[in-house]
Amino acid sequence: MKTFRDKVVIVTGASSGIGEGLAREFAARGAKVVLGARSLQKLEAIAAEIRARGGTAACCACDVVEPDDCRRLVDTAVQTFGGLDVLVCNAGLSMRALFDDVDLAVLHRLMDVNFWGTVNCCKFALPHLQASKGSIVGISSVAGLHGLPGRTGYSASKYAMTGFLETLRIENLKKGLHVMVACPGFTASNVRFAALTADGSSQGETPRDEGKMMTPEQVARIVARGILRRKRLCLMEAEGRATHFVKKFAPGFLDRMFYLVMSKEPDSPLK
Numbered sequence: 001m002k003t004f005r006d007k008v009v010i011v012t013g014a015s016s017g018i019g020e021g022l023a024r025e026f027a028a029r030g031a032k033v034v035l036g037a038r039s040l041q042k043l044e045a046i047a048a049e050i051r052a053r054g055g056t057a058a059c060c061a062c063d064v065v066e067p068d069d070c071r072r073l074v075d076t077a078v079q080t081f082g083g084l085d086v087l088v089c090n091a092g093l094s095m096r097a098l099f100d101d102v103d104l105a106v107l108h109r110l111m112d113v114n115f116w117g118t119v120n121c122c123k124f125a126l127p128h129l130q131a132s133k134g135s136i137v138g139i140s141s142v143a144g145l146h147g148l149p150g151r152t153g154y155s156a157s158k159y160a161m162t163g164f165l166e167t168l169r170i171e172n173l174k175k176g177l178h179v180m181v182a183c184p185g186f187t188a189s190n191v192r193f194a195a196l197t198a199d200g201s202s203q204g205e206t207p208r209d210e211g212k213m214m215t216p217e218q219v220a221r222i223v224a225r226g227i228l229r230r231k232r233l234c235l236m237e238a239e240g241r242a243t244h245f246v247k248k249f250a251p252g253f254l255d256r257m258f259y260l261v262m263s264k265e266p267d268s269p270l271k
Contacts, residue, residue, distance in 0.1 A: 001085065001135070001178075001228060005030035008081040010073060012064055012121060013091030015042035018139060018187060021216030022088055025224050027055030034077040036062035037091065056081075064091045064117030067124075074124040084128035086227060089118040089161075090139040097198035098269045099152045106196050107153035114157035119164060126168075126177075133176035135227050138165045140183050142240045146247055146254055149262045150269045169232070182223050182234040188213040198269075 001007065009026045013019035015037035027033045027050045035043045035057060043059035050057040060076040062069040077084050093113040095106055118138055129136060143151055144158030162181050169179035194202050214237060226234035235241045246254045263270040 001230075003030065003228070004086075004224070006032065007085040007134075008032045008034065008077050008083055009086040009088065010034045010036060010077050010084065010121075010125065011088045011090055012036045012062065012073070012117065013139075014046065014059075015039045018184065018216045018219050019088075019090040020046055021220035022090060022223060023057070024050060025217070025220035026086075027053075027057055029224060031086075032056040032081045033058075034073065034080070035059040036064075036073040038063050064089075064120055065112045067120045070117075070120040071124045073121070074128065078128060083132055084125055085132045085134040086137065087121060087125040087129060087135070088137045088139065088223070089121050091117050092139065093154075094151065094195035095153050095197070096150050096195050096269065098150060101198040101269070102152070103198060103200055106198070106200050107156070109196065109200070110153035110157045111160065114154070115160040115164070118161050122164075122168065130172065130175050130177055133178075135178040135180065135230070136165065136168065137180045137182055137223060137227060138162070139223070140181050142183055142185050142243050144181070145183060145240065145243050146251075146258060149259055150265075178227070178230045180226055180231050180234055182219075182226060183236065183240050184214060184219045185237050185239045186213045187219055188215055 004026055009031045011019050011023045011033065014023045014035035023033050023035050023046060035047055037043055038061065040061040047057040047059045058076060058080045060073045062073040064070055091113060093110055095110055122136060138161045140158045140161055143155040144162050147155045165179050165181055219236060222236050223234060235244055262268060
């Protein structure tokens, strides 16, 4: 794949944040984009804006936790545009609480959305992507490279996503399937506002300065380039590259640095 022109791309979690940024980026590059998320009203508004700018877009209400919804999302792409070239598993949920305090239901919810949501979408998209020798992209995180204190369920779900996708890549070595794990750092998106607290309620506000973070549009451009280059791992900024490198040689030092950084957040759960 040297261009996205006329390629069919599914993006989950496309109603806001990184997912919306990805949908707009692919459409601007000439792709036929299929947007999936739970809010059909938001998806329709974004799809209408894409079409108004000359792009091609369709949408489908989809809760990635529900396998039937994921099947319907893939069917929408295939029936509307005749095939599938790229699946971006972006739908995700975060959390902020110590494991000591968190309700187990919160961790189950994180795994349902971040891990099982990826598995569900890949299951129905895989035959079409094998036929097109296309790409599967999992939007992971720096927390999927090294454990992030206060985010046990989030890190665990992203590690699980990575293990699943890497195995899928190996199983399909002879079939031309491209699999990429993308790891943004902290990004200014509403996933941080919707992060679950210890009792499962939404955080409601971010503890970090959003102005110093990557934007969804920046993430989308980097992911698009990574797909065209058929990268395995897409690290996006110094923090991610440093984490990946330092973990190989000084994991204990990295533990201490992660603890120090996260303990300095306003109202940090770390004491």
